[in-house]
Amino acid sequence: MLLHVSLTLFSLARIYIALLILFASQFSSFWFWKQRLNERAYGRPSIKWLN
Numbered sequence: 001m002l003l004h005v006s007l008t009l010f011s012l013a014r015i016y017i018a019l020l021i022l023f024a025s026q027f028s029s030f031w032f033w034k035q036r037l038n039e040r041a042y043g044r045p046s047i048k049w050l051n
Helices: 002-042 045-050
Strands: none
16 A cells, blocks of 8 residues: 555656656746847847846
8 A cells, every 4th residue: 555655656746747847848948039039139138138
């Protein structure tokens, strides 16, 4: 019984970690493309920091 509970918790934790990794990769790629669009719009990324 205890082994079954630990296996269930392990599988749930593995799904949770996979979702976190997926969300982090999606968010970082979104942030990367937003930075690229800002560079294309302003020419240089340093202008964004000056404003």
